[in-house]
Amino acid sequence: MKTITEYRPMIFSHLAVRSQVVSRRRQRLHAELAAGALYSVIGLWLSCDTGFAPWNWQFWLMFAPIFAAGELGWRTLVAR
Numbered sequence: 001m002k003t004i005t006e007y008r009p010m011i012f013s014h015l016a017v018r019s020q021v022v023s024r025r026r027q028r029l030h031a032e033l034a035a036g037a038l039y040s041v042i043g044l045w046l047s048c049d050t051g052f053a054p055w056n057w058q059f060w061l062m063f064a065p066i067f068a069a070g071e072l073g074w075r076t077l078v079a080r
Contacts, residue, residue, distance in 0.1 A: 035074060042066060 043054065043063055052059040 035070070039067060039070065 043059075046052075046063055046066075047054060047059060050059070050062065052062070054060075054063075
């Protein structure tokens with residue numbers, strides 16, 4: 001039968017791996033929230049600047065290229 005001192009390295013290694021996973025998830029969540037906030041700010045600015053409300057198709061005609069470029073840039077950065 002093993003004692004707690006023999007299990008200690010296994011327990012702490014499991015905790016270290018779990019901590020890294022949680023840390024990566026938290027970083028990813030913060031990055032996604034920042035991207036969402038940036039898209040919202042850009043959309044609000046575009047709406048105020050042009051006078052088109054987000055439910056008008058003209059707004060989406062202008063905002064869609066910005067959104068697509070941002071998403072493609074984000075995926076390129078993540079792939080590296």
